[in-house]
Amino acid sequence: MADVALLQETHLKVADQTRLRKGWVGQEFHSGLDTKNMGVAILVSKRVTFEAVVIVVDKEGRYVMVSGRLQGARVALVNAYAPNWDDARFMKRMLSRWLEGS
Numbered sequence: 001m002a003d004v005a006l007l008q009e010t011h012l013k014v015a016d017q018t019r020l021r022k023g024w025v026g027q028e029f030h031s032g033l034d035t036k037n038m039g040v041a042i043l044v045s046k047r048v049t050f051e052a053v054v055i056v057v058d059k060e061g062r063y064v065m066v067s068g069r070l071q072g073a074r075v076a077l078v079n080a081y082a083p084n085w086d087d088a089r090f091m092k093r094m095l096s097r098w099l100e101g102s
């Protein structure tokens with residue numbers, strides 16, 4: 001079993017994201033909408049110690065980025081559902097949000 005899972009196309013409304021909390025999940029970070037479109041999530045197991053420091057969530061449900069300490073080591077967990085074409089604007093916007101949040 002993985003200690004960290006990255007899910008894409010969760011298609012969950014914000015109100016439904018608690019469905020991601022299964023028995024092994026200790027922490028859940030989700031980017032979703034008020035409609036059942038897109039959505040990404042980062043799930044962290046109860047078996048590991050994770051302290052989130054910065055959380056950046058896309059309001060359009062395309063990415064979630066979390067920095068913090070996983071078992072004492074500094075990490076950045078990023079899950080992005082990027083367009084399937086070379087979209088430099090998307091990447092620039094996402095990285096700018098990350099830099100603003102950290």
